[in-house]
Amino acid sequence: MSNSNLPNYLEYKGKYKGLLGWIFSTDHKRIGLLYLYSVMTFFIVGALLGLLMKFELIAPGKTIMEAKSYNAIFTLHGITMIFLIVIPGIPAILGNFFLPIMIGAKDVFYPKLNLISWWLYILGAVVALSSQFMHGASPDTGWTFYAPYSFRTQSNVLPALIGAFILGFSSILTGINFIVTMHRLRAPGMKWLKMPLFPWSLYGTAWIQVLATPIIGITLLMVVAERVLNIGFFDPALGGDPVLYQHLFWIYSHPAVYIMILPSMGVISEVIPTFARKEIFGYNAVVISTLLIAFVGYFVWGHHMFTAGMSETSLFAFSFLTFLVAIPSAIKTFNWLATLYKGSIILKTPMYWAVSFLFIFMIGGLSGMVLGSLAANVHLHDTAFVVAHFHFIVFGGVGFGFFAGIHYWFPKIFGRMYDASWADTGWLIFFIGFLTLYAPMFYLGITGMPRRYYDYVPEFHPANIISSFGAFIMIAGLAIIIINLIRSAKKGPKAEESPWGGKTLEWTVSSPPIVENFEEIPEIK
Amino acid sequence: MEGNNSNDHYDHEGSKMGMWLFIFTELLFFGGLFFVYAISRYKNETAFALAAEELNVTTGAINTIILLISSATIAMAVSAIQLKKKNITLIFLAITLILAVVFLVNKYFEWGAKIEHGIYPGSEILQQLGYGEILYFGLYFAMTGLHALHIIVGIVIILIISVKVYNEKIHAERFVQLENTGLYWHLVDIIWIFLFPLFYLIV
Secondary structure (H helix, E strand, O other): OOOOOOOEOOOOOOOOOOOHHHHOOOOHHHHHHHHHHHHHHHHHHHHHHHHHHHHHOOOOOOOOOOHHHHHHHHHHHHHHHHHHHHOOHHHHHHHHHHHHHHOOOOOOOOHHHHHHHHHHHHHHHHHHHHOOOOOOOOOOOOOOOOOOHHHHOOOOHHHHHHHHHHHHHHHHHHHHHHHHHHHHOOOOOOOHHHOOHHHHHHHHHHHHHHHHHHHHHHHHHHHHHHHHHOOOOOOHHHOOOHHHHHHHHHHHHHHHHHHHHHHHHHHHHHHHHHHHOOOOOOHHHHHHHHHHHHHHHHHOHHHHOOOOOOOHHHHHHHHHHHHHHHHHHHHHHHHHHHHHOOOOOOOOHHHHHHHHHHHHHHHHHHHHHHHHOHHHHHHHOOEHHHHHHHHHHHHHHHHHHHHHHHHHHHHHHHOEOOOHHHHHHHHHHHHHHHHHHHHHHHHHHHOOOEOOOOOOOHHHHHHHHHHHHHHHHHHHHHHHHHHHHHHHHHHOOEOOOOOOOOOOHHHHOOOOOEOOEOOOOOOOO | OOOOOOOOOOOHHHHHHHHHHHHHHHHHHHHHHHHHHHHHHHHOHHHHHHHHOOOOHHHHHHHHHHHHHHHHHHHHHHHHHHOOOHHHHHHHHHHHHHHHHHHHHHHHHHHHHHHHOOOOOOOHHHHHOOHHHHHHHHHHHHHHHHHHHHHHHHHHHHHHHHHHHHOOOOEOOEOHHHHHHHHHHHHHHHHHHHHHHHHHHOO
């Protein structure tokens, strides 16, 4: 099929030309790239905000900013990273691009809705970020918008809340679209248990998107109502219950962690077999663990609130369920390791990312167990340990998975190869920077450094210097990776149809794929 | 929810499936408010019962009947289109629209009376009442307000769909958009079916 004469999706001329041909295109591949460019733009902003915070923490006391600016920056960093990057991240970029191709479809089930989702994403981003440029102070609540502060503060929380609400809507529509796509558009012969693991992970993710996101939607609206109409659902001064807010918030926001990590696990499940030259070990177990994570992850939200006031029974139940959800994650990890065992391993850039993912995900996951146990949690709650844990999972887990995926599928997306030695160098610097940045924060948290403060006592100085130093290394690595990819997308040598010898359908179509992916819908035997 | 009507691919079942998923999300969306209602009621039982006496059961009952009939008429519109009866479809859609508007007019007078008595979120009279009353009326305005917003969206959708039926974009072979509109309308109906007893009947 590679010698096809049909135009590929990058060259195709539709109803509109130039930029309009992209922002009004309903082609899932173009929409995937729209997401790629917008998410990466926000990611660079979010990463630089993080760098500013690490700069502030390089020494005790005021270094470059006041406490208020620090509060505003960690809030904006959180909102950007969570709502604009890691939640849409892999499903919207790689999922949009590869889900239809991997299941042998021409597009997603609702192409127009797919485009609307991207527009809603942009609208939500603009509304959320407008909070920075309006009259008055930037939001300073943290990305969690905890009540009652979120409706007492004079800062511009309202646009941030409404922005997050719109982004949730975009996420729901993508979820619905993906579920129906997988139910209705699989190629003939592709039974459920023949579907590749990346689509499976998107399937689990999509269900969480559909079943959890509405809860945050209504919760954010209730906070809006508190601010505008003074209703009092969560306001103790009006008889409301602030802990109720935390419950509603985490009913979504904990499953959201699995919206982030499941697709990343899906990418790893594609990359590891390809570069180990083996089929995945225990395909069924990986599928079942995906669905189990999606299901059990729904019932563990209370572990964010161990110190907020709950009955002993609930504490015990939430702690137990938290340990339970670790089992399917461990099953996946063992399956990946077993796939590597006696495989014929080829270390290429995507594989470096995948293997370092395993290392970082393991540390992140095990530190999660520390936080899930009740006694340890009381000590570590709201310390730098928590920050280290979720950056290992959310940034390590999702980020390394995303970069594994983008280096794996780059030749297919752009039809060109990247410079492997620069990509490997970037990975190495990034990996070293990542560990230098976040590992000391475990130590800081255990010794008692609270999070969300711009200042600290002198005892914490040495570890903070190391951590801040790591941030600079990591940003340098990130710059190399991104510049290398951008340059290669334009100037890299032409890629083959299947540069890594992958076995899934996307490697049978030309690089870059033609407009509707397949000249003839393939039949799976 | 739009199907793939830009190209030749038409999948009635698939399009309906997407709509059902959307309805799940709507139920969960309202579920958050029902959850807050349940907990607030559990904590302020007597206050909720007293506050509920303020509502007019007759107006609520009339609105319930109106919505139930409108659900029936839109279901008949879905049947009529399959029997290739375009005019009857349009008549049933028109009746549904009229009933929806009557519902809103009723709601307007009901809310208006409350506001006239000084009962609205943040009002001085309400602040003087107890916590339970404040929460009850807060929830009343939030939940029925959000529901009324869904009615308004429903009216807009039914209008668009009626035009499509009139132009024969929707016909006996391709009526999933009409059917999905019906599903949405039933959703709006069923949410009201729960709001009515929770606010008007339990005293």
